[in-house]
Amino acid sequence: MPALEAHALTKVYARHGQSTRALDGLDLEIPSGQRFAFLGRNGAGKTTFIKIASTLLLPTAGEVRLFGRDVVHEARAVRAQIGLVPQEGKLFYHLTPREHLREYLRVRGVGRETTEARTVELVEAMGLGPFADTPALRLSGGQQQRALVAMVLATEAPFLFLDEPTLGMDPFARRQVWEVIRRAARRGSTVLLTTHYLDEAEQLSDELAVIEGGRILFRGPSERLKSTLGREVRLQFSGGFSTLELAPFGKVISDRERITLLTTRSAVRELTELALARGVEVTVGPVTLEEAFLELVGRGIEEDES
């Protein structure tokens, strides 16, 4: 049985006489124990999906089942299985991170000894130590976010919803959070996360889905998303070429200082030799997930507009 199944999920927000279709007949299955990432632009429907699946919001049509339970009609049973890091959540200003972990676990019915053990473990694993006993009102946004994520991951809930969990964190903190999320998945939790950091999605997810206009444009591993471009290599030139000249070789992205070309392996030798002959600096690397994402979503928008 999949951990999560969504069928024909639709959500229409009707406010002030205007309606917005946030989800448009979305279908999705997430296997148990998987780390799954949702990618999409702002307003694509990621948070709406998480809110419905985590029993915060009612769908307009369709259904979501979590471990076989309907999130609308069996919400109580579903809530016993989940933990949620909301988008841009903040802490109780007067409590310390250690108190947040301890109190939240106790409120969820976790026993005292287990609570203490998990609090110690998460404070260590998430690098909260230096500020674990400082009231939240004196913490930076990134430190607060780390404590919030720790508080929810400490629940060891079978299904974890993480809506932009590393928002505002420095790169060191982000890596610590990644490791704790991986550990949660190894322990058996299914993780659904949304992020705008594509490197994070690549590092953390077994599979990902790209969502645009409330519909899924792509679902699969990040490598497969990159392969949908049909171009595996990115060449960056410091100048010396015109976009017209490079256009036959692939997709050209030009800014003031550099020209980026997404192309096939077969074109690399010819172009690097040409660049060397012209004395132009050239950098060669694999296409990134961000490029594949931009291409895919860009195509989706064009199709919608046409």
Next chain:
Amino acid sequence: MTARSQAYAALRICYFNGILPLWRSPLLIAAVFLTPFSFLFFLFVIAPRALFPYGVVGGVLFTALFTGSGMLNDCAYLRLERQLQQVFVASPLRPLAYILGMALSELAFSIPAMSLFLVILFLVTPLGGLGLAALIGVVLVTWLMATTLGFFVSTMFSQLREIWPIGTLIFSILSILPPIFYPATEIPAAWRWVAYLAPSTYAAQLADRAAGLGGQITTGIPALDSPFFDLGMLVAVTVLFGSAALYLARWREP
């Protein structure tokens, strides 16, 4: 989670959301005390001395009623500004335990101020043990009524800016205009029926009686003039607001 775990969870919420902040910022006690004390001070200065005990009872009731305003603002703030209510919704905690925990937090905030008013009340009225027990009972029902109303209203809005004026409006109407700080008989006879529109009037009449003070509205109809009528109305409104908080409040968004 069992019913016992849910009750324990409510007490934990009261501890970390009510008692801890009070312990760490004792100035909050003064903030809760200041408004009713200011009303009492004005009464002391401008009203006949005979009305002062009504003002003291009013201070106790005003503090109990304003737990509703605190509940409304805190719940809205935790849901809309800090997104923390969502963290509790997506957990095994039931709405009743969350509401009770938040309401107990508000009670914790108001207990020091209410205790001060009770001490003053002991000094100015012949309040006995039975009267004190009855007064505490009225305060507890009033607190339940106000906090459940506060929670229900807090879930109806999606912007904090919309909530602040609504909260001030509701709880000012409930706690300043009705005969809380003065006897209901001070209202001109033709307008006394208006006082009955506010459920806090019933609480005030019961509290005044408990403190051994007269001045309740009399209609000449024994059933309506009985304290049981006031008690029945107060409990009925509390059940109504409690049901709204449990069944109509938006624990999840539509």
